[in-house]
Amino acid sequence: MWKYHVLICSLFMMVGAFIGFSLPMYISGVTITPLDLVIALIVAVISIPIHVLIHEAGHLLFGKLSGYRFLSFRLFSYMWVMDEERIRFKRLTTPGIIGQCLMIPPPFKEGEALEAQFINELKAYIAHTSQIG
Numbered sequence: 001m002w003k004y005h006v007l008i009c010s011l012f013m014m015v016g017a018f019i020g021f022s023l024p025m026y027i028s029g030v031t032i033t034p035l036d037l038v039i040a041l042i043v044a045v046i047s048i049p050i051h052v053l054i055h056e057a058g059h060l061l062f063g064k065l066s067g068y069r070f071l072s073f074r075l076f077s078y079m080w081v082m083d084e085e086r087i088r089f090k091r092l093t094t095p096g097i098i099g100q101c102l103m104i105p106p107p108f109k110e111g112e113a114l115e116a117q118f119i120n121e122l123k124a125y126i127a128h129t130s131q132i133g
Contacts, residue, residue, distance in 0.1 A: 005095075006095070014041075017040070017041070017044060018037070021037070021040050022037075048098075049075065049076070052075060052098050052099035053075055053099070055099060056073060056074075056075065056099040056100065056101040057101075058123065058126075059101035059103065060073060060101045060103070061123075062119075062123030063101070063103040064103075065123070066106075066119055066123070067105075067106040068103035068104060068105055068106060069082075069103065069104040069106075070082050070087075070103060070104075071102040071103055071104050072100070072101070072102045073100075073101050073102075074092070074097065074099060074100040074101070075098075075099050076098060076099075077091050077092060077093045078091065079091065079092050
C-alpha cells in the first residue's frame with residue numbers, strides 16, 4: 001500500500017516540478033525542449049540527496065559544537081549508529097524518512113537545555129539556507 005502512496009506523491013511532485021519549471025519559461029517566451037525537461041529532472045534527482053546530506057550534516061556538526069552526543073545519522077536507508085564506543089553501519093527502511101540525524105542532548109542544567117536546543121536548530125537553519133542561491 002505504501003508503494004502506491006509513494007507513486008502518487010512522486011507523480012504530484014513531477015507535475016509540480018514541470019509546472020514550476022515550464023510556466024516561467026512559457027511566460028517569458030523561451031522555448032522548452034524535451035531535453036531541457038530531462039536535464040531538469042536529472043538535476044532534481046541528483047540535488048535532493050545532496051541537500052538532505054548537507055542539512056543533516058548541519059545538525060550533526062552544530063549539535064556536536066553545542067555539546068550534543070552523536071546517536072545516529074541516516075540518508076535514505078543507509079544508517080550509521082553509535083553502538084557503545086563504535087559506529088556501526090545498518091540498513092533500515094522507513095517510508096517517508098529521507099534523512100535523519102539523532103543527537104543526545106547534554107545533561108540538563110536549569111535554564112540551559114532549551115537554549116542549547118534553540119541554538120542547535122538555528123545553526124542547522126543557517127547551514128541549510130547557506131546552500132541556497
